Amino acid sequence: MLGGVRVVAAGAALITDAVPEADLLRLDWRPPGSGDPDAARDLMTVTEPEVDAANARAMALVHAVRPQLLDVRPASDVVPGLVDHGLLHAGPPIAWSRMCGPMQGALIGATLFEGWAPDESAARALLGSGRITLSPCHDHATVGPMAGVVSPSMPVLVVGDGERRAFATLNEGLGKVLRFGAFDAEVLGRLAWLREVLGPVLSQALETGGPVDVTTLVAQALSMGDEGHNRNLASSSLLARRLAPELARLDDGAAALSFLAANDHFALNISMAAAKLSMDAAADVAHSSLVTVMCRNGVEFGIRTAGTGAQWFTAPVGPATGLYFSGFGPEHANPDLGDSSITETLGLGGFAMAAAPAITRFVGGTVADAIATTRSMRRITITEHPVYQLPGLGFVGTPSGIDARKVVETGVLPVINTGIAHLEAGVGQIGAGTVTAPAEVFSAAIAALAARERAEASR
């Protein structure tokens, strides 16, 4: 039935170079583990039905979570394990001295914001001294975009389901903001306003008008051109409209509504916290190759899987490819950073690209590319999201739950929609695009999982 095809080729391209294209049908196949015998052996170990069953169990746990936006509270009141003189940051663990410019800038800003140092150089000295405890957001049920810095007095979104909780910072808007490493008076002034005004006002509005069902909010936004990572206009507008009546009854409500009306990404951090809450439900499912965390610290990309629990698998991360704002180019781009890729970990962002044809104007590519990206992500996920659907693809669920095995098997790497930060602290966002997760972290995770499986089998 293959029309004029005379040669079917799988694997290495070289063999087929001499075959006229019209006569050729290429199959996108490569040897498991890309030909590495150790990787192939690891894959064999984790292809047991037990792993499949564990993955199904893990996804059932993830999809059973119904995150609710409950409150906005000072981080020190609610974030577990956030010590005095402790700061959280995005991505896998990293020492102060190895951090990129924007992350150092954000930590300096947070140190000044907390009043722990009088100026930049004192803050740098304090941060370099080790007397500030630095740890990844992900170790504290928290996520933060870009630098992802959380300090004790900052207000955080409280998202919960039953007794479980996850947290994220409030989105500061675009321009000069802490998460891109800026820490001048304007940035610290806005942070103070978030702490003194917006946080408490949102808390009051949620007390009378909440909670907000985040799953419904995000699902509705996916039918409105959001992909839930780089495009959050629908979710942000729906949320503002939802909370407006409550906010209007409060003294500072009008100011809060002005802020929400000008911030097209306000709801991103809410869906990040919700995705974190969902993925944490499977954080320790034995034998599962489900990726439960993907994040970047501006130097390294880090993942965790359910079957390997809190263990980090990291590899260097590059900058995103995409579209730059006028006057900037790849030479100004910081390697990718932020915890926002928790959205892709659940099945939004790059995985839901087909929901957001308009995003191609922002991250590059065509509508066909966007659909192809979503389709290719389905090759590496365990299932589809039961509630997050893609109207343009006949209401199929978004690809949900990355199976690290499938990434290694297929060589298809998770696509992450992201903002591009300037290398230097404080310049801010200079573009947007996509980045793929490095292959090494997935093969390392599979190797670790395989080692666990073998150890257990030999016990």
Place this chain on the structure above:
Amino acid sequence: MLGGVRVVAAGAALITDAVPEADLLRLDWRPPGSGDPDAARDLMTVTEPEVDAANARAMALVHAVRPQLLDVRPASDVVPGLVDHGLLHAGPPIAWSRMCGPMQGALIGATLFEGWAPDESAARALLGSGRITLSPCHDHATVGPMAGVVSPSMPVLVVGDGERRAFATLNEGLGKVLRFGAFDAEVLGRLAWLREVLGPVLSQALETGGPVDVTTLVAQALSMGDEGHNRNLASSSLLARRLAPELARLDDGAAALSFLAANDHFALNISMAAAKLSMDAAADVAHSSLVTVMCRNGVEFGIRTAGTGAQWFTAPVGPATGLYFSGFGPEHANPDLGDSSITETLGLGGFAMAAAPAITRFVGGTVADAIATTRSMRRITITEHPVYQLPGLGFVGTPSGIDARKVVETGVLPVINTGIAHLEAGVGQIGAGTVTAPAEVFSAAIAALAARERAEASR
């Protein structure tokens, strides 16, 4: 190049009934005017380059309009020619005795609302007596959805560009509402609240926070899954977010925001008024076959064209085909009504169906159908809208400006997204779907235009 095709068929299907489907390529061709020699002669008359030039001129006028939402005012203050004891209704002109149930119900409601009659039977008697002046909204630079009834004390949206103005009622929300012919105490109470509270509050908010650029609002909504007629969630949410800070500063702002938060169609009436303002710019362009009005009164479908000015061309209208709410079916459906098809007249609604894959869940059909509908509407329009774009189709403009000639030539009828009203006054909406405009109104308009052209040529 036509594979296994042996027979190419154009026109009547009967000839090809004996040809196996696999051997057949059907061309969607039919003789101009569907074979009617008079219609063919009329078409010949209006294929002159002068008509093309007039159509281009007309569309330039239409697309040059940039409607702004300026104010909300009592109809009696602003609507031209709305006399005391005068009521406006949707669609082409129609006498009280010939009106459908929902329209009669809405007029009874408006009569009670204005205090012109103490009860239903007195209102019926008054309306039947001819002492209430009834006229189409379209004759007063106004549009109204469904029954489209406007009474003097009702607040209307004021949309303008330069000195020109167009008007529409405020959307009452779903359920028991005047526009579906309901007129009980709940309905009249809500109308009173719109008049006493919402109208004045919106007017104040627009005074400090307006005007709102409607073109930008609708264009953004098209990239967020609205098609601008049956789906208005994005535009309504964007508008609520936009006006929320201003509303929050006013005494009744919280109540107004509660109403906006619960009304997913609030912005429909704004885009209707904006479309009316745009189309009115070409209301009298001589020689043009542009359709400037499409509307329904629940009995007849009426159109106007630029080259024939205020002359109505009408034909009976049927009910929409689509999906019914539980417990209802076609036997309960009123023939289609309302001025909301002004959105299709400009290039929204059915013409922009491809923007709103999620609408297929509401009006029926598949995503592929939605795209096919938009593509087929392009066959009968003069051009594409320069600002209203379809992200899912690579940002092509929506089909804009129906050429009555092309409708007659191709037999492709304008597709209108619509709500389905119950036959009986006051039951309300029982479904949603699509309706096609009747072919006769376009051939009648072309005949009238051709007669004018011939008269002018012989002068």
